[in-house]
Amino acid sequence: MIAYQSHLVIDKTAKQPAYLQLANQMTNLIRGGELRAGQKLLGSRQLALFLNIHRKTVVQAYDELLAQGWLESRAGSGTYVVENLPEMTPQPLADSQKLIINPAKTAGFLFNEAPHLQRPVLLSSFQFHLDDGFPDPRLAPLNELTRAYRSNLLHGNSYVRLGYGDTKGSAWLRRELADYLNETRGLKITLENVLILRGTIMGLYLVSTSLLKKGDNVVVGSLSWAGANMNFMQAGANVLKLSVDEYGPVVEELEQLCKKQPIRLVYLTSHHHYPTTVALRADRRLKLLQLAEEYGFIVFEDDYDYDFHYLSKPLLPLASADRAGMVLYCGSFTKAISPAFRVGYLVGPENVINHLAQLRRIIDRQGDLILENSFAELLQSGVIQRHLRKSLRAYRERRDVFCELLRTTLGNCLDFQVPDGGMAVWTQFDKSIDLALLAEKAEKKDLFFSNGMHHNSPGSALNATRLGFASSTPEELEQCVDILKSVI
Known part of the structure; x- marks a missing residue:
């Protein structure tokens, strides 16, 4: 046990109680085979002295491990690692395994990742947004x-x-x-x-x-x-x-x-x-x-x-x-x-x-x-x-304002049909415009819109995207179009 004293480090500034830190570290030593089945542990006073912590902390840690079944107490003899553990001998890692050192990040078992599930989650934190067609929660x-x-x-x-x-x-x-x-x-x-x-x-x-x-x-x-x-x-x-x-x-x-x-x-x-x-x-x-x-x-x-x-x-x-x-x-x-x-x-x-x-x-x-x-x-x-009737009036006004802004400000750069309904305008950009690059430039000016790449089928490049208008006020839509104009 003294040989493994260096593996036990108590951080007195951590949020986790010291006794749990000690219990978890000892559990890892048992799992890793450094502490063997049936091995006798140091007494609580001696271990407390080695680790410069209070004896009650060691007692609490031992009690926790006793309750979890990792340790057993033998009357008049001391505290031992339980006998019924499987034999765990530390094995040297193969070269291919040495990179896998953090089980919280990488699983030890294999599984197949499905390519069709690789779709980014939309978490827009930008001040301005021409999104996929979302409502305005302010309404x-x-x-x-x-x-x-x-x-x-x-x-x-x-x-x-x-x-x-x-x-x-x-x-x-x-x-x-x-x-x-x-x-x-x-x-x-x-x-x-x-x-x-x-x-x-x-x-x-x-x-x-x-x-x-x-x-x-x-x-x-x-x-x-x-x-x-x-x-x-x-x-x-x-x-x-x-x-x-x-x-x-x-x-x-x-x-x-x-x-x-x-x-x-x-x-x-x-x-x-x-x-x-x-x-x-x-x-x-x-x-x-x-x-x-x-x-x-x-x-x-x-x-x-x-x-x-x-x-x-x-x-x-x-x-x-x-x-x-x-x-x-x-x-x-x-x-x-x-x-x-x-x-x-x-x-x-x-x-x-x-x-x-x-x-x-x-x-x-x-x-x-x-x-x-x-x-x-x-x-x-x-x-x-009543909310739907109010929202319908607001979104109709925003659609009209947005489509007019697109027509008068960017009409030579894109093409669209005024939608009869919904919350977005399907917009076809001129082939000379790199839509992915345009979206990146817009983000630097605090405007988010989709680059439309996920609408493309294999081998096709539509250079089109949905520009949502419902979640922005007419004034905000005007600012969005001004940013679009500047990055184009």
Whole structure:
């Protein structure tokens, strides 16, 4: 034990108690084989003297190791490393192993990293932003939500309120959502057709994991959301792509695919195609539903910003015209209020909702019941509906201001169509402009926007990106465009 005294170093300035430092270091010596099974340890006084610490510290460390089963105390004899440890003889490291010295950074076991999951997480901390199309949280009804959350947190039966709930989500929210979606989307559903989620990405994961199998064919647009494609690839599906034009995905190509091979699922953002923002034309909608019924494939309709359409009357979702139970309709409050509030929903036939709820249970036992009930209260009282009307007016003004700024200030450098809805403008930059370099230069002036590289298919360079306008005021948008102009 004296020989290993140099391995025991107590830092009296550290936050961790000295006895735990000593216990952890001795545990490492036992694990490493430096202290052998059955070896007698120094007495508490002697070790305290060697380490220049109080004897009570050593006693506490020994007691901790006794409780954990590393040591045993023998009456009248002293303290020993337990006998039943496996023999651990330190082995010299091979040259290839000497680089792996920090287990907190590098695992000792092998695993395969999936390239399709290598997608950076967006954490923008810049003063100005033309993002992917996010809402302005300054418009969110935070005072009303605070009051509703407090009320649901404090009032009612605490055992029920703060306990386990239905895996499908709050019954109150599901009921309010069913009424709201029936009224605004033309659906004909009850609460039994609704599964509450953390967001659309959770709905995609549940559907991909439980309804797809390896080798299934999934169809998306040639320009599509990477988050959806990642889920399909993770499930082992083959991702097939349709051309996208000014009216959305070309459904006629889908019919040809169906004739050649079985299609299991079609993913689309019918209301505002991601990333180009165009709406799927009416005749293509009808054709898609006919094909789904004829060939038996699932339609996953991601309606990520239905509430923000700037024409007099938006098209109803595909789900409203589904008569054969082929459509799974997904949305969330992420774009309506704020990404911080993880409340979304999936609508589908009851048997599918029950099936997906069983899988959800082993991933995330339930959502935030207090938050879900708070949203139910805001829906019931009309707060969310009033917020959406106010936000729609604000975002329409910002869209108009932003598009006019782009046209008058940068019209010779880029091309775009004024979107009928949504929170972003699909912008095609002149081929002479290096979009990646432009984004880097803009960041140095405290402006963030995506360089659009993740929209490129292998071998293609669109030189286009989404410029979000909703999260900035008209004055901020003017500053954003001025920065863009300066870096161009």
